[in-house]
Amino acid sequence: MVLLGFHASHEQIGPRQLLEDVQRAERAGFGAALCSDHLNPWGRAQGHSGNAWAWLGAALASTQLRLGVVTAPGHRYPAATFAHQVGTLAAMFPGRFWAAVGTGEYVNESVTGEPWPPKDERRRRVDSTVEDLRRLLAGETVTNRDPLARLEGMRLWDRPDVPPPLLAPAVSPESAAWAARWADGLITLNQPVETLRRVVEAYRGAGGRGPLVLQIHLSWAETDAEAESIAVDQWTTNVISPPATWDLPTPEHFEAATQAVRPEDVRGAVVVSSETGEHVERLREYAALGFEEIYLHHVGQDQRPFIEAFGRDVLPHVADDGVPAPVGEGPGAGGAR
Numbered sequence: 001m002v003l004l005g006f007h008a009s010h011e012q013i014g015p016r017q018l019l020e021d022v023q024r025a026e027r028a029g030f031g032a033a034l035c036s037d038h039l040n041p042w043g044r045a046q047g048h049s050g051n052a053w054a055w056l057g058a059a060l061a062s063t064q065l066r067l068g069v070v071t072a073p074g075h076r077y078p079a080a081t082f083a084h085q086v087g088t089l090a091a092m093f094p095g096r097f098w099a100a101v102g103t104g105e106y107v108n109e110s111v112t113g114e115p116w117p118p119k120d121e122r123r124r125r126v127d128s129t130v131e132d133l134r135r136l137l138a139g140e141t142v143t144n145r146d147p148l149a150r151l152e153g154m155r156l157w158d159r160p161d162v163p164p165p166l167l168a169p170a171v172s173p174e175s176a177a178w179a180a181r182w183a184d185g186l187i188t189l190n191q192p193v194e195t196l197r198r199v200v201e202a203y204r205g206a207g208g209r210g211p212l213v214l215q216i217h218l219s220w221a222e223t224d225a226e227a228e229s230i231a232v233d234q235w236t237t238n239v240i241s242p243p244a245t246w247d248l249p250t251p252e253h254f255e256a257a258t259q260a261v262r263p264e265d266v267r268g269a270v271v272v273s274s275e276t277g278e279h280v281e282r283l284r285e286y287a288a289l290g291f292e293e294i295y296l297h298h299v300g301q302d303q304r305p306f307i308e309a310f311g312r313d314v315l316p317h318v319a320d321d322g323v324p325a326p327v328g329e330g331p332g333a334g335g336a337r
């Protein structure tokens with residue numbers, strides 16, 4: 001069975017409107033929601049970036065959906081703040097919150113003025129942060145003198161009875177294999193099917209357990225031309241690959257780096273089609289790779305037509321009639337590795 005969720009894009013939509021959008025998505029039949037923790041958009045045309053943690057409290061309180069967030073603690077805010085946020089949301093909304101802990105992008109972290117660590121140090125920070133968070137959620141008092149993830153005598157006075165799942169965001173097979181050491185599941189992005197298959201095989205081959213989660217960037221409209229126009233306007237700044245995506249400091253730098261991007265290049269990163277049937281077939285193809293949850297991100301800023309069309313013409317033809325197990329509660333899910 002596969003659960004289809006709604007991606008709430010803070011980079012593109014203001015938090016008030018995005019709250020209405022996620023409520024509408026629930027009414028339309030989406031089974032869960034996902035957002036990312038940004039301080040800047042990728043480009044000025046996107047034009048937003050509300051606080052994900054404040055928004056998550058409102059979204060969890062005003063829907064019955066389970067919500068996840070992709071985040072990168074340790075630079076813009078310390079490990080202590082991250083742990084406090086996770087513990088509080090998980091305690092308030094048992095079984096309905098999860099986090100994917102990544103190494104981050106400088107576009108969201110450069111505002112601190114602190115040096116941006118290289119990738120290996122950021123991975124070490126994730127390892128340390130996840131280990132400490134699990135100890136805190138278990139009721140321990142934690143001190144960590146590592147300058148990348150410093151804590152001093154921290155305790156979570158309010159925490160959930162059952163710890164929330166901590167997933168790993170990974171795009172490459174190499175990152176997926178690294179994440180398998182600690183993650184409760186894997187979340188990745190739409191790529192060619194063979195690439196996704198290698199990512200899944202690398203994660204499972206390295207002992208990775210828990211659910212496989214996929215985020216799909218797509219653009220839908222009444223015509224192909226309109227769908228392509230939306231994708232080009234909103235997602236051109238995202239058509240670059242690591243390490244550039246990790247290390248560019250501002251939206252203006254992303255715009256400069258993508259000046260030569262063509263519409264066909266955008267189509268390589270976004271599933272562009274006015275035919276809901278084509279989206280159904282693509283989603284079935286992804287589900288066949290073993291992805292248990294697929295979050296749909298329409299890259300336009302007006303979500304209502306997409307939500308209504310996909311609720312009517314896509315969700316019933318892809319999602320199983322059964323009730324999917326929440327992230328972290330299916331076979332193979334677990335805690336600290």
